[in-house]
Amino acid sequence: MKVTVNRKAHFNAAHRLYNADWSDARNATVFGKCANPHYHGHNYELIVGVKGEIHPETGFVMDMKVLKKLIEVEIEQAFDHKNLNEEVEEFKKLNPTAENIAVVIYHKLKPKLDVNLILTITLYETPRNFVVYGDE
Amino acid sequence: MKVTVNRKAHFNAAHRLYNADWSDARNATVFGKCANPHYHGHNYELIVGVKGEIHPETGFVMDMKVLKKLIEVEIEQAFDHKNLNEEVEEFKKLNPTAENIAVVIYHKLKPKLDVNLILTITLYETPRNFVVYGDE
Amino acid sequence: MKVTVNRKAHFNAAHRLYNADWSDARNATVFGKCANPHYHGHNYELIVGVKGEIHPETGFVMDMKVLKKLIEVEIEQAFDHKNLNEEVEEFKKLNPTAENIAVVIYHKLKPKLDVNLILTITLYETPRNFVVYGDE
Amino acid sequence: MKVTVNRKAHFNAAHRLYNADWSDARNATVFGKCANPHYHGHNYELIVGVKGEIHPETGFVMDMKVLKKLIEVEIEQAFDHKNLNEEVEEFKKLNPTAENIAVVIYHKLKPKLDVNLILTITLYETPRNFVVYGDE
Amino acid sequence: MKVTVNRKAHFNAAHRLYNADWSDARNATVFGKCANPHYHGHNYELIVGVKGEIHPETGFVMDMKVLKKLIEVEIEQAFDHKNLNEEVEEFKKLNPTAENIAVVIYHKLKPKLDVNLILTITLYETPRNFVVYGDE
Amino acid sequence: MKVTVNRKAHFNAAHRLYNADWSDARNATVFGKCANPHYHGHNYELIVGVKGEIHPETGFVMDMKVLKKLIEVEIEQAFDHKNLNEEVEEFKKLNPTAENIAVVIYHKLKPKLDVNLILTITLYETPRNFVVYGDE
16 A cells, blocks of 8 residues: 655745736636736645655655755746746746646656656645645 | 646534434433534534646636635525524534535535536534545 | 743634624624524634743743643633533623633633733634733 | 734735845845745735724624724735735835835724724734734 | 545654664665654644445444544554654554554554544644555 | 744754653653653744844845744754754753743844844744743
8 A cells, every 4th residue: 555745845926817819808807806917926835745655664655855855946946936927937828827837846746756656736826725636 | 637626615603413313312422512402613614626627728627716606605605604403404404413514515516516527525623623525 | 031831722612692782683783693593603712821930840831731621621611512602601691702702711710820820811713813812 | 901803814916025226136135036026926814903992882892894894995905916016006115025014004904993992913924924013 | 425534633752763774874874864863753743534424323424532532542642752663562663754653553543443434544744744544 | 113023943853851850750740741751752833033123225124034044053953853851952951841942942042133133932842832932
């Protein structure tokens, strides 16, 4: 049986919800105040879950120090104190909804992990809204 | 792959645990102080999870504004500041345990959602006790 | 200089807001859905703060085990799983608002403490509403 | 003796730390990544505390429904989903640090309250950083 | 369809990460400061999830009072205020990582539960690190 | 008027409650399971509050980056993943109760701050027990 280890991290970013194929009026209608062209922002709280077998020698599924460092390098350095729409390559043509941010985080971390590990991304956009995406 | 979006909500209600087919003595034995005929109450914290494909145009599985409004109309207006046993039709013959409340919430929300969406209800009766019920 | 030690506890209770000197209509106007005659309820989260000198032999302002037990006997046994209006003597003629509950808790605990200790009561009626009352 | 009632609220906003009297280089040196000209953002969590005597007829220091509405009208409508630097008058010439935002919130709410009430503003910029400002 | 009921509990313990088959130097290299021979410690927060059918007479999957008592007897009395490496039989030859502690808790509780119930253990070693282990 | 800025930090440590002037029996009687000679441990959550005037040029009472770094150097490096009784000089003859740890933290930080700043230490030993110590 497999165990999931989870590590919490966080980043603060500005964004707006915006579909470049639509008129500004349609963006405002669909996305409401989230379409504000001057941006708003969030404290994103991220939980990265990695599921696998316990290594018998270490008692670890994955060394949390390694996972913590991986999240810092791949996610926090890329997203923290950034404007997601303006400064993060993945969102130049992709609307930075919580759903899409979680999928992007998944694809940034997945290739860095052992292929036998099962990855789940939980992303809180606010304490009241969160999304989950992953291999299961 | 599918993404789950989750929205938190809350309602405050009175209830007692009670099986009308049993004597008062048996209710007191089985349910203890939760059977108090004068009622007690809780701040219920509710998480509604909806899983589905991301719509390519919006980046949403489901518009959170719509989900928030749906929870307000279907659940908060029905349960908030109510006595569940006395004032909520579903519990007139059903014991309002956390388990049964979660199942009732599920059945109130399920028909209002797109048929392709997968629904999960998480209900905290207290910060220390919670239940989960849904399609998966 | 003095140190404050704080202990968290909790109780679940039903109540309604009600002034017996007023008509039902006026109660409904002033207290809204909180005046529901069938009651509603809360998970009250309580923080009891006790400020004083550190005893040089123990390193304690007050033994937390003693404070925990005192809160159990004086507050939890009196209020937990009760209807405050119907079953708690202090609220038979006093409206059980969060403010009044905090003052009642203060007066139940104060005489049980060493006279040199400074007492502060913090009471969360919900995670979004709380009150503070005490000697400072 | 007086009781403090506290109400939690929240708003999501973009901002940057910036002193218009300084060069961009000095802004970058002093404020680091917080000076990012593309902005970043936060979920601000706000606690408004109001201290006063309990009204004997209502058992309230201040009706929480009134306080909740006041925060919505004065603070949430002004700040939520806004760019504080670009769209909020008070911050056009004032650096929107957590400290300054708390002071601005204080001055927006203070004139709307009964003169006998004591006001305290607690503002969480992130779950790890918060500020407190008020009459005591 | 089945419902999961969850109960939170907690215990405070000392531990160190250590593989007795390795040299001290290798332990220090792999486990870093967690290998400190003088120990360090944690407030472990435990969530025990039990999934099954709702009993039609009680409305319970499992009586929470029974589950709470079971956790107290089997887990809290065994682990609370203990040194896991020195005083808990299961960890005399097993490295007390969060992963291994979760597996041990699972095996202590599983035989005490009705065979039809599905068990999941969630264990927070810190507010930022947690593991999940169970039947699903 | 002055503003308080607060920064959260954390460290994980082992300790036991113990008065070296007492017999083991008396230590066991007074401190109960907290006197366990094999130690137990906690995730200490620390809030450092610094109160002062807002600097008109920066909008800061104190740069949070500086405060965060100061806590890392003075407190986290000294206490994290340590056995407080065995490895921290201040507790070799001082019982490491939460009260005493807060006072020690205060005295480590106070001389590093501008003399006009008012310092308050809040220390959570568990999510249910915390202490406050400082200049006000």
